[in-house]
Amino acid sequence: MGQKINPIGLRLGINRTWDSRWFAGKNEYAKLLHEDIRIREMLMKELKQAAVARIVIERPHKKCRVSIHSARPGVVIGKKGADIDKLKKKVAEITDSDVVIN
Numbered sequence: 062m063g064q065k066i067n068p069i070g071l072r073l074g075i076n077r078t079w080d081s082r083w084f085a086g087k088n089e090y091a092k093l094l095h096e097d098i099r100i101r102e103m104l105m106k107e108l109k110q111a112a113v114a115r116i117v118i119e120r121p122h123k124k125c126r127v128s129i130h131s132a133r134p135g136v137v138i139g140k141k142g143a144d145i146d147k148l149k150k151k152v153a154e155i156t157d158s159d160v161v162i163n
Contacts (some may be wrong), residue, residue, distance in 0.1 A: 083120035093120065096156045100127065103151060111136040125158040 069077065085093050097118050104116055104127070112132035119126040131137050138145050145162055153160045 080115065081118045081120075083118070085120075099155050100125075100152055103155065104129065104148070107148065107151070108137055113137075120158065123158055124161065125152070125156050126161045126163065127152060128163040 073079065081097050083093065100118060101116050105113060108129070108131070110133070111129075113129060114132065115130040117128040117130070119128070129137055136144075137148075139147075149160050149162050152162070
């Protein structure tokens with residue numbers, strides 16, 4: 062009888078890294094985790110046409126760095142970076158950290 066495993070969990074540490082890269086204590090871990098989930102859901106909904114492959118969230122001290130891996134970066138950036146500013150404002154509403162989008 063074969064055992065079913067998660068392919069992402071199998072590859073972690075070998076040829077794939079975590080999608081969220083941050084550390085938090087007991088008191089704020091759940092809050093940051095829920096923020097990450099809301100950020101990902103909002104970005105995937107907003108960027109349906111951009112063919113987003115992966116969203117990586119890093120949280121250095123009091124900041125939130127969101128990296129969007131997309132096949133169509135022109136759709137994400139928009140004309141003269143207008144759409145990226147809109148995304149930054151929407152992500153800033155979800156989290157109370159300083160937001161940087163790559």
